[in-house]
Amino acid sequence: MIRFLLKRFGIMVTTLFIIATATFFLMKLLPGTPYSNPDKLSEQQIAMMNQKYGLDQPVPIQYARYMGNLIQGDLGVSLHYKGRPVSQIILERIGPSALIGFQALIFGSFIGLALGIISALKPNTLFDYGSVTLAVLGMSIPSFVLASLLQYYIGVKLKWLPPGLWESYTSSLLPSLALSVIVIATVARFIRGEMLEVLGQEYIMTARAKGVTEWGVVMRHVLRNSLIPVVTMMGPLAVGIITGTLVVEKIFSVPGLGEQFILSIMSKDYSVIMGVTLFYSALFILTVFVVDVLYGILDPRIRETEGGRT
Amino acid sequence: MRVRLILCLMIVVLVGGTVLSGCNFGSSGNNSSSTGAEDGAGSDAAPKQILNMIEGDEISTLDVAKDMSAVSANAMNSLFDGLFRYNDKDQPELALAQEYKVSEDGLTHTFILRDAQWSNGDPVTAHDFEYGWKRVMQEKGPYISLFELASLLNVNKILDGEMKPDDLGVKAIDDKTLEVKLSVPSPMLEMLLALPIFMPHNQKFVEQAGEKYGLEYDKVLSNGPFVMTDWKHDQSWQYKKNDRYWDAENVKLEEINVFVVKEGSAAVNLFDTGKVDRAVNLSPFDVTGYEGSEHFIKMATTSNSFIRLNPDFAPFKNENIRRAISMAVDRESLTSIVLNDGTIPSYGIVPANFAISPDNMYFRDVNGDLSKDTKEEAQALWQKGLSEIGQTKLEPTLIFSDVDWSKKTAEFLKAQLEKDLPGLTLKLKTVPHQQRVKQEKAFEYEMSLSTWGADYNDPTAFLDMWVTGRAANRMKYSNPSYDELFAKSTMETDPKKRYDMLLELEKILIKEDAALVPLIQFGNLILKRSNVKGLIEHYSGIEYSLKWAYIE
Numbered sequence: 001m002i003r004f005l006l007k008r009f010g011i012m013v014t015t016l017f018i019i020a021t022a023t024f025f026l027m028k029l030l031p032g033t034p035y036s037n038p039d040k041l042s043e044q045q046i047a048m049m050n051q052k053y054g055l056d057q058p059v060p061i062q063y064a065r066y067m068g069n070l071i072q073g074d075l076g077v078s079l080h081y082k083g084r085p086v087s088q089i090i091l092e093r094i095g096p097s098a099l100i101g102f103q104a105l106i107f108g109s110f111i112g113l114a115l116g117i118i119s120a121l122k123p124n125t126l127f128d129y130g131s132v133t134l135a136v137l138g139m140s141i142p143s144f145v146l147a148s149l150l151q152y153y154i155g156v157k158l159k160w161l162p163p164g165l166w167e168s169y170t171s172s173l174l175p176s177l178a179l180s181v182i183v184i185a186t187v188a189r190f191i192r193g194e195m196l197e198v199l200g201q202e203y204i205m206t207a208r209a210k211g212v213t214e215w216g217v218v219m220r221h222v223l224r225n226s227l228i229p230v231v232t233m234m235g236p237l238a239v240g241i242i243t244g245t246l247v248v249e250k251i252f253s254v255p256g257l258g259e260q261f262i263l264s265i266m267s268k269d270y271s272v273i274m275g276v277t278l279f280y281s282a283l284f285i286l287t288v289f290v291v292d293v294l295y296g297i298l299d300p301r302i303r304e305t306e307g308g309r310t
Numbered sequence: 311m312r313v314r315l316i317l318c319l320m321i322v323v324l325v326g327g328t329v330l331s332g333c334n335f336g337s338s339g340n341n342s343s344s345t346g347a348e349d350g351a352g353s354d355a356a357p358k359q360i361l362n363m364i365e366g367d368e369i370s371t372l373d374v375a376k377d378m379s380a381v382s383a384n385a386m387n388s389l390f391d392g393l394f395r396y397n398d399k400d401q402p403e404l405a406l407a408q409e410y411k412v413s414e415d416g417l418t419h420t421f422i423l424r425d426a427q428w429s430n431g432d433p434v435t436a437h438d439f440e441y442g443w444k445r446v447m448q449e450k451g452p453y454i455s456l457f458e459l460a461s462l463l464n465v466n467k468i469l470d471g472e473m474k475p476d477d478l479g480v481k482a483i484d485d486k487t488l489e490v491k492l493s494v495p496s497p498m499l500e501m502l503l504a505l506p507i508f509m510p511h512n513q514k515f516v517e518q519a520g521e522k523y524g525l526e527y528d529k530v531l532s533n534g535p536f537v538m539t540d541w542k543h544d545q546s547w548q549y550k551k552n553d554r555y556w557d558a559e560n561v562k563l564e565e566i567n568v569f570v571v572k573e574g575s576a577a578v579n580l581f582d583t584g585k586v587d588r589a590v591n592l593s594p595f596d597v598t599g600y601e602g603s604e605h606f607i608k609m610a611t612t613s614n615s616f617i618r619l620n621p622d623f624a625p626f627k628n629e630n631i632r633r634a635i636s637m638a639v640d641r642e643s644l645t646s647i648v649l650n651d652g653t654i655p656s657y658g659i660v661p662a663n664f665a666i667s668p669d670n671m672y673f674r675d676v677n678g679d680l681s682k683d684t685k686e687e688a689q690a691l692w693q694k695g696l697s698e699i700g701q702t703k704l705e706p707t708l709i710f711s712d713v714d715w716s717k718k719t720a721e722f723l724k725a726q727l728e729k730d731l732p733g734l735t736l737k738l739k740t741v742p743h744q745q746r747v748k749q750e751k752a753f754e755y756e757m758s759l760s761t762w763g764a765d766y767n768d769p770t771a772f773l774d775m776w777v778t779g780r781a782a783n784r785m786k787y788s789n790p791s792y793d794e795l796f797a798k799s800t801m802e803t804d805p806k807k808r809y810d811m812l813l814e815l816e817k818i819l820i821k822e823d824a825a826l827v828p829l830i831q832f833g834n835l836i837l838k839r840s841n842v843k844g845l846i847e848h849y850s851g852i853e854y855s856l857k858w859a860y861i862e
Contacts, residue, residue: 032744035452036370036379039747039762042781044469048450081368081543082376084525092543148575156579163579165569166545253571255544268744 008292012285019281020274024066027273028059034079034268053079055270066274075278076271080264086275090257094279096166097249097256101241103176105234108183115184116191121218123196131188138185144247147178151251164253175252179241190233194226201225228298235291239284357861359564361842364571364580366591368544373524374442374506375449380853386506387852388549388566389532391556393421393439393488394504396855398846400767401666402504406434406533406556407488416495416803417463421488426556428512429537436482438510445516446507447475453507456765459774460502463491495803498768505766505851509533535561535857544570549856562844562860578837581605587839587861593714594651597835607836608652612661612771612850613763615719617708617827618785623756625704630695633824636681637688638730639723645830648722649715652833657682658820661831663849665769668806673769677813680820681828685730692731703733710759711743719829720759750784759829760784767850769812770799776819787825792818 032038033046034053041049050056054065069076075086115131122128154174155163162171198204199222207217246258257276264272367381374386387396393410394402404410408424426434446454447468457465463479479491492499502508515523515531522529527541527548535557536549549566552558569586571577574596577589600606619626619635626632641655654662657679665673696702708723710716717740724736736757741749749755762782764771775782777796778789792815799811819825838845845859 030744031742031748036377037452038744040455040765040782041452042455043751044781045450045452045454048469049452052450080370081525082371082373083521084371084543089543151576151579156582159583163583163585164571164576165580165585251573251576253545253569253573253576255542255570259572260544 008289012289015285016278016281020067020070020278021063023274023277024063025059027270028062030265030268032268034270036080036267070278075275078264078269078272080267080269080272086271089260089272090275090279093255093257093260096172096254097242097245097258099172100175100179100245100248100254100256101238103172104179104241105183105238107176108180109187109234111180112184112187113191115188117195117218117223119188119192120195120199128192132192135185135189138181139189141181142247143178143182143244144251146181147175147248147251150174150178164251166254171252171254175245175248175254178248178251179245182244183237183241186233186237187230190230191226194229195222198222198225224298228295231294231298232291235287238287239280242280242283357841359562359861361563361566361588361845361856361859361861362586363566363568363588364577364586364590365568366570366572366577368570369541369547371524372530372538374453374509375446375451376524377451378453378505378507383506383851384853385538385547386509387534388536388856389530389534389538390506390509391426391534392503392506392509394500395857396504396767396846396848396852398858399666400849400851402500405504406510417492419490419492419499420483421490423486423488424556426533427554428515428531428533429552429554430512430515430531431554432512432514433485434510434533435485436488437485438512439488439508440480440482441513441516442509442511443480444475444478445511447478451507453765456502456505456507459496459766459770460499460508461492461494461496463493465493494800497800497803497805497808498766498770501766501768501851536563536566546570557857561857563856566856581837581839587842588845589837590834592835592837594649594835597837600837604840605837607838607847609834609836609847610652610654610661610663610849611763611832611834612664612767613761614656614659614661614772614831615759615761615829616656616659617829618750618755618758618760619826620753620755620757621786622753623706625695625699625701625706626756628695628699629824630691630698631704632827634688634692634695634731635727635734636820636824636827637683637691638685638727639827639829640726640730641830643726644719644722648718649830651715652835653715653830654833656828656831658816658828659826660769660772660816661764664764665767667809673813673816677816680817681824689730689732692734696733701733703735705735705737706756707737707739708757708759709739709741709746709749709755711746712740713743716740716759753784753786761832764850769809769816771850773812773815773819776815776825785826787819787823789818789823789825792823 033041035041035046035049047056054062057065066076078084078086078089081089115134119128119131151163151174154160161174163174165171204217204221207221242258244258245256246262248254249256249259260272261276261280264276365381365384369382369385370377370379371382372385372389378386391405393405393407395405397403406423406426407421409422411420412418423434423436428434446457447465454469464473464477467473468475468477479493481489483489510533512531519529524530527538530538532538532552533555535552535555537552538547539550540546540548546567546569548568551561551564555561569580571580572591574592577586577591578596580586581589597606619632621627641657645653645655658674658677658681660673660677662674663672667673667676696704708720710720720738724738727736728734746758750758750760762772762775773796774780776787776792777783778793795811795815795818799808799815802808802811820828836847841862843860843862846855848854
């Protein structure tokens with residue numbers, strides 16, 4: 001197990017290194033400067049400012065310098081928010097994104113699970129058709145359309161929840177709801193499909209033949225086995241939500257990280273682009289890792305093969 | 311199984327709790343009055359002097375040596391007071407300077423400061439100005455060109471590295487007397503001195519704050535109408551009245567909460583719910599239904615768009631071709647039907663409602679429409695031009711930035727010009743904004759949908775760039791008589807004569823040479839509650855002034 005973890009850790013670090021390198025060189029291909037009024041700067045001024053921020057050096061030297069600092073944990077300072085440390089920007093911005101994303105996952109999984117289970121147990125009924133339709137709608141309506149609708153009807157017309165800004169816990173509910181729809185849809189569809197498949201398995205028949213109650217069959221045998229693929233889906237879904245927050249964050253004026261990511265690319269804020277990309281990559285890699293471990297816990301067959309290696 | 315379930319729940323609660331505690335909601339801390347608007351409406355007493363408003367972006371920094379782009383400049387204008395301040399007519403009026411003397415040759419300006427204090431009680435002295443300006447030179451920030459424009463003594467030599475920032479032509483004679491030396495007389499000096507880059511800085515405070523200066527609300531010291539009492543990055547910031555301000559009796563607002571909202575639709579929603587009293591960054595789509603409302607303001611800005619024509623593209627060497635294109639554009643349809651966002655047609659390079667003459671007239675009104683003519687006239691010129699260059703058709707490529715209005719404008723131009731100018735095929739190419747600027751600088755374009763905005767209220771903001779070899783020329787425009795007249799205008803100390811020269815310059819550029827195609831002047835859509843009075847919407851330099859604003 002320890003060898004497995006070490007090996008995975010090694011792969012994770014290597015991946016991050018490759019991502020950092022690729023991002024750095026790709027980013028340098030972007031046209032323009034990170035300064036706010038490129039139209040009005042003369043070549044002389046741009047040269048002066050490049051020199052000040054070390055951007056006049058050849059790209060490989062800038063790269064070496066950046067990586068050197070990165071190894072020491074220094075993400076540098078923003079070029080757009082003159083001199084604000086990148087690590088501070090990420091720390092300030094991650095809270096709201098994480099809360100919205102986390103809530104969206106929780107809301108989404110629970111509602112999705114409930115819809116999926118009932119649909120699978122009562123297939124081809126009105127309820128089933130209803131929830132399948134809902135799932136298809138949820139998949140196909142972009143979250144920003146839904147966000148705008150929620151904002152207008154619940155925020156402005158009904159005034160149940162604040163239509164924007166980030167002032168109290170209630171501010172986080174509408175954005176979470178807007179984001180959770182895709183999770184509801186994905187989870188419901190998935191669970192329904194998996195459960196229908198598991199319900200047809202012979203061991204379910206065995207269980208029923210042994211006299212296990214219907215509730216017991218569903219909870220212990222069907223649901224548990226249907227959850228395994230859902231767990232694998234959770235990883236990408238979680239990351240998708242974190243990056244997907246950017247539009248929703250903008251609509252609700254939430255000071256989150258997704259919004260900052262786009263902004264930094266638009267303004268060529270090199271150090272912030274690097275910092276946020278690395279942060280997202282690390283998060284993605286970590287999520288995949290956690291999902292792999294969880295998978296082993298849920299599915300004994302996988303646990304055994306992994307365990308066999310240690 | 312049950313144990314695992316409990317464990318899972320515990321993890322959920324733990325993670326949830328950590329996340330919640332880490333997301334710094336705006337209402338915690340000292341942001342005390344987000345419900346101000348409703349409080350004010352409910353009581354019969356005088357309304358609370360609290361203004362809630364929206365900015366479309368975060369302040370990048372409050373350190374003017376490092377940046378002075380729009381949102382930052384607006385904030386600095388609320389926090390600082392300089393020698394001059396813009397009044398409701400966009401004209402500079404004496405602020406911290408009490409008296410003002412100019413030497414006979416126009417090169418030495420002496421300012422006597424009034425008694426004023428920083429918000430920490432330190433007196434504002436002439437040394438603060440000297441320190442602040444020299445610091446800007448030291449930092450070599452992006453807006454340093456304004457120092458060149460003001461013709462401060464030795465600026466160019468300092469930029470070339472021949473002299474030190476300390477040699478800048480500004481000196482505190484004593485605590486109350488500031489002497490400013492110029493290299494040549496600068497007719498725009500007063501106009502420029504009201505800009506944030508010329509504000510004083512408290513040396514002791516700046517040095518104490520170090521790298522963090524201007525980045526947090528407690529890392530900035532103001533001497534203006536308001537002080538900053540809170541700043542949650544990318545969310546909101548708050549001003550309170552500065553009781554130590556020298557003109558505090560004319561400041562009525564007690565508190566201003568500014569929220570960062572980047573989506574126009576969200577801004578309108580917040581305006582509708584009464585959360586904010588002023589919303590900006592709006593598109594025509596956002597304000598549907600507000601047309602004709604007392605809260606709705608549609609105003610022109612001092613930014614415009616025009617088409618650069620690259621003379622390296624052989625057909626554009628022909629004056630008739632250039633003039634035909636310029637005259638053929640149907641700007642009225644473009645602004646009122648296609649864009650419909652407060653944009654107005656431009657028939658000159660200097661915008662309307664801008665740059666008042668010594669006779670109290672706007673530049674555009676005096677010079678009139680320089681590139682306007684009938685379709686038939688344009689077509690005749692077009693045919694004449696084509697035969698002169700011996701061609702029957704022309705296929706130039708127009709590059710434009712990948713933003714909404716640019717795309718709409720480019721598509722309109724293609725359809726309209728191809729219809730009205732037979733033989734013209736306009737190829738369109740979208741590029742990122744910075745790529746467009748880069749291509750312009752490298753002359754790698756044929757036609758480019760360009761934009762320009764004024765940093766200061768003077769026609770030269772749009773005329774200086776066409777002098778031979780200027781960095782912003784990007785069109786290789788070169789006309790010896792233009793250069794000569796421009797040089798003469800910078801030496802002219804009689805405002806009336808100078809203004810006439812500037813009028814003439816625009817005529818040379820647009821009317822005689824048809825060097826470029828003037829297109830449109832951008833508009834600005836603003837929602838402002840009608841009980842907000844005295845909030846000045848400026849046309850140039852700064853977007854608005856809060857100093858005299860109050861709630862009725």
